[in-house]
Amino acid sequence: MRTVAAIAGVELRRFLRDRSNLFFVFVFPLILVVLIGSQFGAGSSSGRVVISGADSSLRSALVAELEEADVTVSYAAPDAASEQIARGRVDLGLELTDAAAAAFDADEDLTVVVTSSSSGGAITTRQQVDRALNSLQLRLRQEAALVGAGADPAAVDEALETAGSQVVAPSVTVTSESSVSEAFAGASGFTVGASAQVLLFVFLNSLAGSATLIQARKYRVVARTLAAPVAPVQVIGGEALGRWVIAMVQGLYIMVGTALLFGVEWGNLALSTLILAMFAAVAAGAAMVLGSALDNDSAASGLGVGLGLVLAALGGCMLPLELFPDTLATVAHFTPHAWAYEAFAEVTRRGGTLADIAVELGVLLAFAVVLLALGSVLLRRSLARAI
Amino acid sequence: MLEVEAVVRRFGDLTAVDGISFEIAPGETYGLLGPNGAGKTTTISMIAGLLAADSGAVRVLGEQMGPSRVAGKRHIGLVPQDLAIYPELKGRENMNFFGRLQGLGGKELATRVDEVLDLVGLTDRAGDPAKEYSGGMKRRLNIGIGLLHRPTLLILDEPTVGVDPQSRNAILESVEALSGEGMAVLYTTHYMEEAERLCDRIGIVDSGQLQAEGTRDELIRLIGGLDRVRLDGSGDLAAAADALGGLAAVEQVDADRTGLSLAVRDAPTAVAELVTRATAAGVTLADVEITRPNLEQVFLHLTGKALRD
Numbered sequence: 258m259r260t261v262a263a264i265a266g267v268e269l270r271r272f273l274r275d276r277s278n279l280f281f282v283f284v285f286p287l288i289l290v291v292l293i294g295s296q297f298g299a300g301s302s303s304g305r306v307v308i309s310g311a312d313s314s315l316r317s318a319l320v321a322e323l324e325e326a327d328v329t330v331s332y333a334a335p336d337a338a339s340e341q342i343a344r345g346r347v348d349l350g351l352e353l354t355d356a357a358a359a360a361f362d363a364d365e366d367l368t369v370v371v372t373s374s375s376s377g378g379a380i381t382t383r384q385q386v387d388r389a390l391n392s393l394q395l396r397l398r399q400e401a402a403l404v405g406a407g408a409d410p411a412a413v414d415e416a417l418e419t420a421g422s423q424v425v426a427p428s429v430t431v432t433s434e435s436s437v438s439e440a441f442a443g444a445s446g447f448t449v450g451a452s453a454q455v456l457l458f459v460f461l462n463s464l465a466g467s468a469t470l471i472q473a474r475k476y477r478v479v480a481r482t483l484a485a486p487v488a489p490v491q492v493i494g495g496e497a498l499g500r501w502v503i504a505m506v507q508g509l510y511i512m513v514g515t516a517l518l519f520g521v522e523w524g525n526l527a528l529s530t531l532i533l534a535m536f537a538a539v540a541a542g543a544a545m546v547l548g549s550a551l552d553n554d555s556a557a558s559g560l561g562v563g564l565g566l567v568l569a570a571l572g573g574c575m576l577p578l579e580l581f582p583d584t585l586a587t588v589a590h591f592t593p594h595a596w597a598y599e600a601f602a603e604v605t606r607r608g609g610t611l612a613d614i615a616v617e618l619g620v621l622l623a624f625a626v627v628l629l630a631l632g633s634v635l636l637r638r639s640l641a642r643a644i
Numbered sequence: 645m646l647e648v649e650a651v652v653r654r655f656g657d658l659t660a661v662d663g664i665s666f667e668i669a670p671g672e673t674y675g676l677l678g679p680n681g682a683g684k685t686t687t688i689s690m691i692a693g694l695l696a697a698d699s700g701a702v703r704v705l706g707e708q709m710g711p712s713r714v715a716g717k718r719h720i721g722l723v724p725q726d727l728a729i730y731p732e733l734k735g736r737e738n739m740n741f742f743g744r745l746q747g748l749g750g751k752e753l754a755t756r757v758d759e760v761l762d763l764v765g766l767t768d769r770a771g772d773p774a775k776e777y778s779g780g781m782k783r784r785l786n787i788g789i790g791l792l793h794r795p796t797l798l799i800l801d802e803p804t805v806g807v808d809p810q811s812r813n814a815i816l817e818s819v820e821a822l823s824g825e826g827m828a829v830l831y832t833t834h835y836m837e838e839a840e841r842l843c844d845r846i847g848i849v850d851s852g853q854l855q856a857e858g859t860r861d862e863l864i865r866l867i868g869g870l871d872r873v874r875l876d877g878s879g880d881l882a883a884a885a886d887a888l889g890g891l892a893a894v895e896q897v898d899a900d901r902t903g904l905s906l907a908v909r910d911a912p913t914a915v916a917e918l919v920t921r922a923t924a925a926g927v928t929l930a931d932v933e934i935t936r937p938n939l940e941q942v943f944l945h946l947t948g949k950a951l952r953d
């Protein structure tokens with residue numbers, strides 16, 4: 258075990274020692290998270306919402322909440338509103354029917370229809386609207402409860418104002434016209450970007466880093482290692498562990514970095530770390546395959562970068578998987594990225610549990626087992642070429 | 645402590661090693677002398693358990709060697725012909741890593757690394773990446789790594805190739821020192837002077853076969869073992885030839901127009917007598933030259949070709 262750890266340790270050290278790695282591993286990912294995050298709007302310009310429906314106390318209350326959240330509100334008739342949404346002039350449309358307005362006045366359940374446009378800010382704006390609806394509904398319930406319990410309506414308003422910040426928002430039912438925005442509900446723009454970047458960089462830098470396996474043969478250090486009292490299986494174990502640790506360092510760095518710098522929420526930490534660990538094992542296996550099958554280190558790092566980019570794009574790490582047409586989405590699931598992406602989406606956006614991501618984890622495990630096994634066989638063979 | 649028994653190794657149609665056998669006793673320094681492509685490195689790779697022999701066997705302290713056998717490797721310190729170091733790691737980090745593979749750790753490792761760095765003269769540069777070392781420093785690091793675990797058998801594969809004369813001398817001196825401490829050494833080279841200087845016994849390898857084996861003197865005796873003495877001069881050369889031919893040390897005398905050529909046993913001792921007799925016989929000497937046979941000539945005799953092209 259000490260031998261395996263020594264071999265893994267030296268691999269990690271070499272990885273961290275490589276100057277060009279430092280940029281691509283530690284700086285570049287965060288830059289991309291910022292770029293992609295702002296594309297999805299978290300910190301970008303305020304959202305634009307068009308409301309259709311006659312003036313009502315519902316409309317005034319909702320607009321007040323939206324404006325509080327810095328959302329720009331405009332009004333239009335239903336047809337005109339649809340057109341604005343279709344053209345992406347606004348991020349979202351809210352349809353407030355007369356029935357809904359009446360239900361609001363009567364303190365009854367009501368339904369608001371939300372339509373998303375395809376604009377970049379739609380996802381974030383949708384979250385702002387959801388929050389506005391939540392707090393509106395919450396406020397109504399609390400008011401009703403307190404007034405029902407005999408409190409003075411005026412005092413209730415004031416008390417709620419101060420207590421508002423401490424209240425946890427309950428779920429709210431909304432009818433959505435767009436599955437895309439539904440999928441992103443609960444995610445800040447940075448979260449969408451961050452989990453995709455974790456996958457992209459863990460895989461890409463693992464593959465590109467496979468060149469060190471080839472260099473170790475070229476530098477004759479593999480031969481020297483085998484001349485020490487070290488069994489081939491220990492070399493293989495050490496290399497596999499080293500690759501995995503490198504992938505974990507990359508992934509955890511982006512996770513911790515984005516959490517600290519951009520407040521990205523990674524959901525249940527044990528689960529998201531488990532997803533990363535599984536994906537890192539897949540990346541480690543793929544790197545072993547690449548680094549054992551090829552004998553030219555610059556070809557391996559070039560191919561690694563190329564493959565890393567293509568697989569990431571295909572797996573939904575550049576353009577979100579939710580925006581893929583059906584056929585492409587099927588193809589995407591031939592990449593480990595797509596499975597890990599969905600597992601992350603479940604955990605970070607929808608508070609998924611272990612049971613919710615069991616299938617994704619199972620598929621990742623299968624990827625890892627196959628690639629690590631193949632990588633071990635190929636690496637074992639490559640050792641003979643290293644003498 | 646090392647037994648090599650008729651090892652054979654083929655690469656496709658080429659038989660790189662064709663039935664080599666020899667033994668090394670504890671503390672002995674054994675040289676494999678042979679030209680490029682003779683099969684020295686291939687033999688060493690089989691001894692170190694890196695390559696499997698197609699037939700034959702290698703045992704180190706009774707342990708069978710081979711790619712999947714670990715036990716015997718503990719006793720061997722291999723210094724490969726090509727540098728085998730991580731260029732991006734510091735000298736000390738290289739030593740730490742390979743020391744760990746040998747089962748060293750903790751304080752023992754740290755102390756030993758310091759000792760070896762000192763031995764190979766790299767203490768000052770231990771904190772620099774190996775890729776920034778000069779060629780000679782890289783070679784010394786390469787050698788040092790093989791010494792970390794105090795092997796019973798140190799294998800050095802042409803350690804002085806491409807090294808400046810000063811570093812080369814330092815390397816030879818440390819091999820002598822290690823051998824003096826009782827370490828057995830297997831040393832390959834195609835420099836005959838190195839083999840003569842360092843080795844208790846020498847095996848001459850060519851075309852994958854051991855052509856001859858023995859101490860330097862034994863090998864030289866193979867080609868007759870006689871020194872050549874040349875006496876240049878003028879006068880009664882024929883009379884001088886008769887006078888010298890009667891001496892016990894002299895095997896053969898030939899006179900020509902400019903002097904005498906003799907085949908002599910132990911020329912350095914005999915030469916004074918030769919000069920006195922020749923002068924007494926009426927020869928005025930202009931030059932005296934002694935040529936002792938060396939391994940180069942042994943090699944030429946055995947293989948019909950020069951050791952170096």
Ligand SMILES: Nc1ncnc2c1ncn2[C@@H]1O[C@H](COP(=O)(O)OP(=O)(O)OP(=O)(O)O)[C@@H](O)[C@H]1O
Nearest residue numbers: 655660678679680681682683684685686687725834
């Ligand atoms: N891995 C290999 N594949 C094919 N042929 C090989 C291999 N290794 C060695 N050979 C061949 O085997 C023969 C012996 O090579 P080897 O390296 O043992 O010679 P050597 O005595 O060490 O020579 P040098 O003094 O140049 O180091 C050579 O003809 C070489 O080309």
Ligand SMILES: [Mg+2]
Nearest residue numbers: 684685686725
């Ligand atoms: Mg050689």
